[in-house]
Amino acid sequence: MSRAAQDGPPARSSRPRPGKRFGRAARPTAGSFMAFNLTPMIDVVFNLLIYFIVGTTFLRAEGILPSRMARLGSAAGAQAIPVTPIRLILSQVPGPEERIRIRLEGSAAVPQDFEDLCRILINLRTGGIGFDAHTPVVVHAQDQVAWDHVVNAYNAAKRAGYEAINFGTARRSE
Amino acid sequence: MPPAAKRPSHPPVRFNVTPLIDVVFLLVIFFMLVSQFSSAEHVDLEVPEPHQSQAAEVAVPEKVIINIQYVDQDLPPVYLLGSVHVDELDELDRRLRHQKKETPNLEVVLRADKRVPYHYVRQAMQIIAANRIEVFHIVAKPQGVPR
DSSP, rough: OHHHHHHHHHOSSSSOOOOTTTTTTOOOOOOOOOOOHHHHHHHHHHHHHHHHHHHTTTOOOOEEEEEEEOOOSSSHHHSOOOOOOOEEEEOOOSSSSEEEEEETTTTTTOOOSHHHHHHHHHHHTTSSSSTTSSEEEEEEEEEBBBBBHHHHHHHHHHHOOOOOOEOOOOOOOO | OOOOOOOOOOOOOOOHHHHHHHHHHHHHHHHHHHGGGGTTOOOOOOOOTTTTTTBBBOOOSSSSEEEEHHHSSSSEEEETTTEEEEEHHHHHHHHHHHHHHOOOOOOOEEOOOOOOOOOHHHHHHHHHHHHTOEEEEEOOOTTTTOO
């Protein structure tokens, strides 16, 4: 019996072989080929898709029109020189269609729509007849006028460059 | 000489990141869905769409939202303070007064359905004024948003 056979199989060396490091991927051998595993990528893409689909429902395209309540009975108000406000009056035209009438109190101008209203308000502000950006604009509307029209009137005054726009109570002439 | 015993091959250890990404994305989706509860005060309604809107997307720090919503077109609209349904205007007044006491610089965001008659919005405005809340914001669609 040879010596090698007596000793049995050679003991495993704990020392790593040169060029064979722990955790290193096996080198491609002849005949093997590289392939991309698309499954994880599809997983991630689907997750991204769900994320954006769910996320878009949270985006509410809403803005705000800042407003300020008219101060009543304040000390400053008592001292201030009274300014004639521009009063916009919105009323509902009787009939099956939800049409509204826009008027400016004390003015012969009759706006046909909110674009026209904005134009008239700009002319008032820049016409040199005593109105400016600080002139109060008060929006009065009939009870049944839809909120959309009231906001449209408010928006037209804001577009026309007025800074003090308020909402008024119902007027007898409405 | 007998052949040497075959060594057990060690598979290479690799860190698979994909399941981690999957789980993270699922967590993100979960928390986004849960956070819907916190935005519940934005109840579903059609806000006004002014022509050439001047409405801007601005964050209001100390705010309370009053929603005026149509649940049924044949019934009067309902008032909600945040997401809390308010049965009577007196209750809206009481709750608003309580919040104003807690937050002196309280601002009100008024979200009303565009079809609501002005009469209902005016009642809410009168309550806002009665509680000495000076600043309020009207919610409308900003410009450039498709109708």
